[in-house]
Amino acid sequence: MQDKPRTTKLTIAPKHLLILLLPVVVLTVSEIMLASFADTDMDPGPVAIVEAGRMVELAGRYRFMAVWFFYSAVAFTFIAVFVADLKARHTWQSCCMTIVALIVVIFISLIFSVFEPAWMGSFEAYELLGAEIFTAALGVGHLPICAPGAPMEPRCGPHGAFFAMTFLLDKTNFIASFSTAAVIAGMVLALARAHPPELSTPDGLMREAQALETAQRTVRRYLYCSGILLTVGMMMGLAWMNWPADLIADKAQREEFRALVDSVSLFRGVSYSVLILSFYMPVSLILMVRIERFQTAAEGKSIPEAARSIDGFDIGRIGSMDAFKAVLSIIAPIIASAVGSFAGVNPFG
Numbered sequence: 001m002q003d004k005p006r007t008t009k010l011t012i013a014p015k016h017l018l019i020l021l022l023p024v025v026v027l028t029v030s031e032i033m034l035a036s037f038a039d040t041d042m043d044p045g046p047v048a049i050v051e052a053g054r055m056v057e058l059a060g061r062y063r064f065m066a067v068w069f070f071y072s073a074v075a076f077t078f079i080a081v082f083v084a085d086l087k088a089r090h091t092w093q094s095c096c097m098t099i100v101a102l103i104v105v106i107f108i109s110l111i112f113s114v115f116e117p118a119w120m121g122s123f124e125a126y127e128l129l130g131a132e133i134f135t136a137a138l139g140v141g142h143l144p145i146c147a148p149g150a151p152m153e154p155r156c157g158p159h160g161a162f163f164a165m166t167f168l169l170d171k172t173n174f175i176a177s178f179s180t181a182a183v184i185a186g187m188v189l190a191l192a193r194a195h196p197p198e199l200s201t202p203d204g205l206m207r208e209a210q211a212l213e214t215a216q217r218t219v220r221r222y223l224y225c226s227g228i229l230l231t232v233g234m235m236m237g238l239a240w241m242n243w244p245a246d247l248i249a250d251k252a253q254r255e256e257f258r259a260l261v262d263s264v265s266l267f268r269g270v271s272y273s274v275l276i277l278s279f280y281m282p283v284s285l286i287l288m289v290r291i292e293r294f295q296t297a298a299e300g301k302s303i304p305e306a307a308r309s310i311d312g313f314d315i316g317r318i319g320s321m322d323a324f325k326a327v328l329s330i331i332a333p334i335i336a337s338a339v340g341s342f343a344g345v346n347p348f349g
Helices: 015-036 051-087 091-114 131-138 161-191 200-239 251-298 304-308 321-341
Strands: none
Touching: 015 091, 015 161, 015 251, 051 131, 051 161, 051 200, 091 161, 131 161, 131 304, 161 200, 161 251, 200 251, 200 321, 251 321
């Protein structure tokens, strides 16, 4: 009688999906720190606008729209990659468990960006930089969708382009929640297996070797996706935060505003890098244990070539390009924010 063919579909262990909660913890700590220790009711004083305010505002608006469009395209691309990966490689059981976990994570993340309960110190992101600066500076802008008789006129209010910023940022909250959750889940799913490891036979060892190689490729792919997504998100943050800067007529106030933008962006960049570490490190450590167990079994079965075929998470990789690219992906959001913070350069104008 022939053996029943082995399934090639992967199934994630429910305990590994708990890793999805670690980025939620990082997000919670970050938002509570801002609500507790940041000044969300700052009064910048009177704001004088430059004479060519409308043209300057348009320049900032186009920069923001360009980066917002690019970020949205990147986010939806990574969501599509994750969905295709989940559908092609995982069992229905694994898909269902992952979707349920994602719904929980996305809902929790939207609590901070959309629902904003009073207990966490509700505030809008632009309030960290002075709401009066944004309403005064962007209020000189004109939006066709806010013209008299236009469908959006009742929602626009008297602040011109300020409505465009808040409208697009509200949409960004949903896009960011779904896309970030997708790349996090994609990396966690690198721990899924098609069947329990069999390290007592040569065939079982070779199957485990192939599974570990696939897992490492998956980890690297989603690590790079995470770095790209959060770095582009950091660029978008710099674009909207710097939007009103050139409209401020007073030079001293403008420089103070830019310094504040640099500091807030640095905090966000560090938060994003810690967010990446929160799910990359647990997955890497679990894979490291699996690889070491596999290598020990392969050496014990006198199959050293199988053990050498897996480039594990060992000290020898510290100096390799793979390690360099991994570190670069993790700190990419900090690098993006530091362009302005340490070099004194505004990348968007």
